[in-house]
Amino acid sequence: MSFRDLRRYESQKAAYDNYKAWQALSPDAKQAAFAAITDETKRAKPERILGYLSPFNQVGATLKYIRMPVLKKVQEGQGAGVGNSLGTALDAFYIDDTESVPVGGAIDHKRFKAARLSYTARASFSKKNSRITKRAYLKPDVDTYSAPFGQSVAGQTYEAALIIITPLADTWREGAVLPAKRSYKFTPEGA
Structure with missing residues (x-):
């Protein structure tokens, strides 16, 4: 422990004591404390529906669609603008239940982790x-809002999809009006 840490002790003691009291609470009491400061009307609730996406690098007879929850392309409620922008960017990369079911149907694969794109607006x-x-x-x-996506055409790689999607995400991010900030994040397939 350094002298700097010792000098900070007095100013940090109250926060540390509150932290120790927090740690001693039961999970139910912690949840109640969280609910007391959380305004549920300001919480984005993405609407999801059953849809289909095709994993990357599939062609011909090996082409499969996986049935999984996807982002509904028209969102309503808190943060709907963020969700609608995400749905527009990924429109060609998954099929929702308002579109035609893929030829040959789809399989259920519970362990499959699709690539994801997340949009965040602050x-x-x-x-x-x-x-x-208590500080x-x-x-x-x-x-x-976050949504899974797959290939838009047979044989498409993840990198090729990013070449299409990234400019759309950049345009959305750059459209923020200060003091608001926007960001996005890609998560590759399987991660």
């Missing part, structure tokens, strides 16, 4: 007190 900041340390901090209003 808007206005408001002062909140931490439920753990004030600036909390942004955050809406995050």
